[in-house]
Amino acid sequence: MLREEELKTFVDGTTRYFEVAAQQPATIGSPYLLEGEPAIHDYTGIINISGKREGVVYFTAPRAMLTVLLMKMQESDFSHDSMRDLVGEVANTISGNARRDFGHDFVISVPSVFAGDKPQIPQQPGARAFVIPIHWRSHSAKLVVSLT
Amino acid sequence: MQLSGIDRNRRLLTAAAGIVLAAVMSLVLIIGFRLATQIRAGVAMLQQASELETYPAVVAEQLTALRQRLDTLEYTGRVHAELAASVSGFDRDFGALEHQRTLDPAAVRAATRLWRSYAPVLAPVLAYHGEPYSDTATSSALSRNGRVFYAHVRRAELFAAGHTAALHRELATVSGALQAQTASAAARLRLLLSVGVLAVLLLGLAAAYLQLARARGEHAARAAEEQTRDILATVREGFFLLDADYRIGAVWSQALTHLFGRSDFAGLSFEELLRDKVSPETLNTAMKFIKLLWGDRAHENLMKSINPLGQLEVSMDSGRGGKETRYLQFDFHRVMGPGGVKHVLCSVGDITSTVLLTRELHEAQENAHAQVDMMLGMLHSDPLQLGAFLDGAAASLKHVNAILKEPARHHGEFSKKLGGLTRELHALKGEASALNLMSIAQRVHHLEDMVAELTSRSELTGNDFLPLVLKLDELLAHLRGVREMTLRLTALKEGPSAAGSADSAAPSAAGAVGTGELGTALHSLARKLAHDHGKDFQLTLNGLAECPSAYLPTLKDCLIQMLRNAAVHGIETDGVRRAGAKAGAGQVRVDFRRLQNGYELLFEDDGAGLLPETLKAAAVHKGILSPEQAASLDDRSALGLIFKPGFSTSEQVTMDAGRGAGMDVVAKAVYGLGGKIGVSTHPGRFTRFKIALPAISETAVA
Numbered sequence: 001m002l003r004e005e006e007l008k009t010f011v012d013g014t015t016r017y018f019e020v021a022a023q024q025p026a027t028i029g030s031p032y033l034l035e036g037e038p039a040i041h042d043y044t045g046i047i048n049i050s051g052k053r054e055g056v057v058y059f060t061a062p063r064a065m066l067t068v069l070l071m072k073m074q075e076s077d078f079s080h081d082s083m084r085d086l087v088g089e090v091a092n093t094i095s096g097n098a099r100r101d102f103g104h105d106f107v108i109s110v111p112s113v114f115a116g117d118k119p120q121i122p123q124q125p126g127a128r129a130f131v132i133p134i135h136w137r138s139h140s141a142k143l144v145v146s147l148t
Numbered sequence: 149m150q151l152s153g154i155d156r157n158r159r160l161l162t163a164a165a166g167i168v169l170a171a172v173m174s175l176v177l178i179i180g181f182r183l184a185t186q187i188r189a190g191v192a193m194l195q196q197a198s199e200l201e202t203y204p205a206v207v208a209e210q211l212t213a214l215r216q217r218l219d220t221l222e223y224t225g226r227v228h229a230e231l232a233a234s235v236s237g238f239d240r241d242f243g244a245l246e247h248q249r250t251l252d253p254a255a256v257r258a259a260t261r262l263w264r265s266y267a268p269v270l271a272p273v274l275a276y277h278g279e280p281y282s283d284t285a286t287s288s289a290l291s292r293n294g295r296v297f298y299a300h301v302r303r304a305e306l307f308a309a310g311h312t313a314a315l316h317r318e319l320a321t322v323s324g325a326l327q328a329q330t331a332s333a334a335a336r337l338r339l340l341l342s343v344g345v346l347a348v349l350l351l352g353l354a355a356a357y358l359q360l361a362r363a364r365g366e367h368a369a370r371a372a373e374e375q376t377r378d379i380l381a382t383v384r385e386g387f388f389l390l391d392a393d394y395r396i397g398a399v400w401s402q403a404l405t406h407l408f409g410r411s412d413f414a415g416l417s418f419e420e421l422l423r424d425k426v427s428p429e430t431l432n433t434a435m436k437f438i439k440l441l442w443g444d445r446a447h448e449n450l451m452k453s454i455n456p457l458g459q460l461e462v463s464m465d466s467g468r469g470g471k472e473t474r475y476l477q478f479d480f481h482r483v484m485g486p487g488g489v490k491h492v493l494c495s496v497g498d499i500t501s502t503v504l505l506t507r508e509l510h511e512a513q514e515n516a517h518a519q520v521d522m523m524l525g526m527l528h529s530d531p532l533q534l535g536a537f538l539d540g541a542a543a544s545l546k547h548v549n550a551i552l553k554e555p556a557r558h559h560g561e562f563s564k565k566l567g568g569l570t571r572e573l574h575a576l577k578g579e580a581s582a583l584n585l586m587s588i589a590q591r592v593h594h595l596e597d598m599v600a601e602l603t604s605r606s607e608l609t610g611n612d613f614l615p616l617v618l619k620l621d622e623l624l625a626h627l628r629g630v631r632e633m634t635l636r637l638t639a640l641k642e643g644p645s646a647a648g649s650a651d652s653a654a655p656s657a658a659g660a661v662g663t664g665e666l667g668t669a670l671h672s673l674a675r676k677l678a679h680d681h682g683k684d685f686q687l688t689l690n691g692l693a694e695c696p697s698a699y700l701p702t703l704k705d706c707l708i709q710m711l712r713n714a715a716v717h718g719i720e721t722d723g724v725r726r727a728g729a730k731a732g733a734g735q736v737r738v739d740f741r742r743l744q745n746g747y748e749l750l751f752e753d754d755g756a757g758l759l760p761e762t763l764k765a766a767a768v769h770k771g772i773l774s775p776e777q778a779a780s781l782d783d784r785s786a787l788g789l790i791f792k793p794g795f796s797t798s799e800q801v802t803m804d805a806g807r808g809a810g811m812d813v814v815a816k817a818v819y820g821l822g823g824k825i826g827v828s829t830h831p832g833r834f835t836r837f838k839i840a841l842p843a844i845s846e847t848a849v850a
Contacts, residue, residue, distance in 0.1 A: 001618070001621070001622055003504075003618075004473075004615050004618055005472055005473075007614055007618065008472075008614065011611070027557065027609065027610065028609070028610035028611060029555060030552050030554065030556040030562065030565065030610055030613050031552065031616075032549050032552040033549050033617060033621060033624070035546070035549065130617060130618075130621070132610070132614075133610070135557055140555075
């Protein structure tokens with residue numbers, strides 16, 4: 001079973017990105033268990049995890065949120081690639097946080113980034129997905145943790 | 149302690165050696181001074197005595213010279229004056245010699261006697277004044293006085309010639325004695341100086357030895373200090389001493405820095421150490437315990453057994469801007485001194501991994517026990533009833549997840565979820581208890597605890613709901629396990645042919661539970677409640693078959709909650725019933741019947757009834773009503789309090805009562821179906837619930 005500390009590591013990694021990159025912390029909404037299809041927004045950064053736990057963690061955000069985030073970061077390029085890079089960077093921060101906290105117990109992949117509403121998210125048998133809404137300003141993204 | 153003892157002895161020895169050295173040197177100096185003075189006086193006297201030795205010869209020569217001058221009629225004044233000066237000098241110096249106590253008195257006496265014998269013959273010579281000659285025009289000759297003077301001089305000359313050698317000898321004897329004395333004093337001084345030098349050498353050696361020993365001791369002390377420092381820097385436990393003011397001493401192990409995320413321990417009070425890490429209640433208990441440790445009568449082993457900090461849950465900075473939970477183990481040992489408890493040695497260890505492992509083991513054991521119990525229970529249960537429960541539980545938890553999924557950003561939105569979660573979970577726990585599925589009931593109870601804890605918080609965020617959703621996941625996994633086990637058991641019961649198609653034979657369909665199964669479940673629940681709460685009562689069910697299947701799930705929820713309420717709050721214990729002249733076991737009666745315009749459920753127990761004043765007091769205690777509001781409430785409205793969320797007359801929360809969710813569940817379920825609920829009571833005699841449900845179509849009834 002996933003432990004609270006482990007779940008918090010991923011959550012902290014996500015909210016920390018907003019705090020550092022945009023100087024405005026993100027808050028988390030009411031967490032719940034994913035039922036049915038994965039909850040996906042426009043851009044999704046995925047990291048695969050193996051070792052002590054097996055599964056995926058992904059951050060998925062709508063274009064509008066990423067646009068405002070880029071503006072807050074004083075960026076002027078709002079292209080498709082910039083969005084992909086940004087969501088990849090968030091996933092990278094989550095991954096770095098997890099590496100720091102879990103050490104060698106977890107083998108964490110380099111993030112892969114998908115655009116669109118049908119990304120290929122590998123399903124881990126027996127793993128239930130925890131959905132944690134990430135609220136920043138008036139926008140909402142999702143962090144999904146699915147590990148055995 | 150040993151080192152300081154050695155050090156103290158060494159200091160004492162050094163001080164004693166110093167004192168002895170000072171005393172010896174003082175003695176040597178004092179005696180040496182006296183001897184030196186004695187030698188100086190002796191030398192002076194020896195000089196005097198040597199000079200005295202020459203006087204007899206000088207006096208004799210001067211007398212001869214005086215006589216020769218008189219013979220040749222020469223001037224005698226100068227020689228006479230020299231003779232007088234010599235006799236006067238001899239008298240003076242000899243007198244000084246006579247007063248020396250250190251001289252041999254016999255030798256001095258002999259010389260004195262001899263010298264005094266000169267006096268009669270010298271006196272007329274020295275007393276003579278005037279010119280001894282008488283002159284004429286042609287010659288000079290001795291005058292008459294001159295001839296007398298000449299005779300005296302001649303007599304004195306002859307006397308001196310006869311005694312000079314003897315007097316010289318006596319004076320030489322005195323000089324010899326003086327010389328011997330001085331030599332003896334000089335010898336003593338040499339001896340004294342030798343003793344002094346020897347003493348200084350010995351004391352110097354002793355001082356060198358002590359210095360060497362001290363250097364060795366200091367080296368050992370430095371080595372011991374270094375070892376202590378290495379131990380304190382390496383040991384994984386936190387060690388420190390507490391003084392009588394409960395403050396940490398100057399020496400502590402490095403592990404404390406890691407354990408508490410700070411390094412300013414010296415002088416820090418124990419209270420400050422824990423203040424931000426534990427709840428105020430825990431801190432209060434911990435401080436009371438620490439104070440007890442300083443009592444002389446406190447028995448250490450007994451104190452150890454009541455140590456409230458044996459496994460302390462603390463909230464620490466995670467280093468990532470957040471908090472994390474750790475478990476610390478504090479152990480205390482009293483350090484006794486002559487006046488009682490001197491310090492309290494405190495050791496702290498991080499036992500987080502041990503606690504978590506133990507918890508996992510415990511959970512695994514519980515799961516194993518629960519699975520065995522579950523299997524035994526399921527062997528005696530109707531698979532259809534069990535399947536219906538599992539379907540219902542899945543639906544309930546789906547609803548719980550749906551409540552969690554509702555968007556929330558602020559405290560109000562988060563807080564709003566809690567009421568719905570409480571009702572849903574409480575109903576589920578009731579059903580699980582009714583089927584004697586205690587592993588499920590306990591898990592749901594734990595979830596209820598978590599929700600209740602969140603209800604008491606003044607500020608809620610999404611972070612607070614993370615443990616809840618994890619627990620929900622755990623409960624769902626457990627239900628999945630139970631379902632799998634049910635399928636296997638069903639397959640076993642139905643034989644090998646059915647085993648292969650267990651999935652298709654899965655008990656399912658929420659409505660599949662019939663009134664017969666409901667009756668069986670309620671009787672089972674009644675027996676369990678009677679056993680658990682030490683009550684004796686009989687459950688009578690009438691007309692459940694009249695209940696349309698569409699109402700059956702609601703009827704089941706309501707009856708379970710009301711039955712639990714009746715068992716816990718309504719039916720009295722045997723003793724109380726006998727005292728109230730009530731005959732036999734308690735009675736709980738359920739009547740369901742179809743009416744022209746709907747359905748009616750009557751639920752009645754012949755227990756203690758409801759006392760409006762008790763209900764009002766409980767409502768004030770729970771903060772549902774102010775004392776003023778409670779005072780203005782009439783009896784009918786007071787009875788309505790039992791349907792308020794969170795209302796309970798129980799002080800403690802148990803598996804069956806105390807959350808104030810039971811009748812809230814009933815009321816919400818009845819209102820949800822468009823029905824009504826009423827309550828009537830007679831204190832000491834009965835409580836009766838009357839539920840009216842609307843009519844539904846025949847197809848639904850069927």
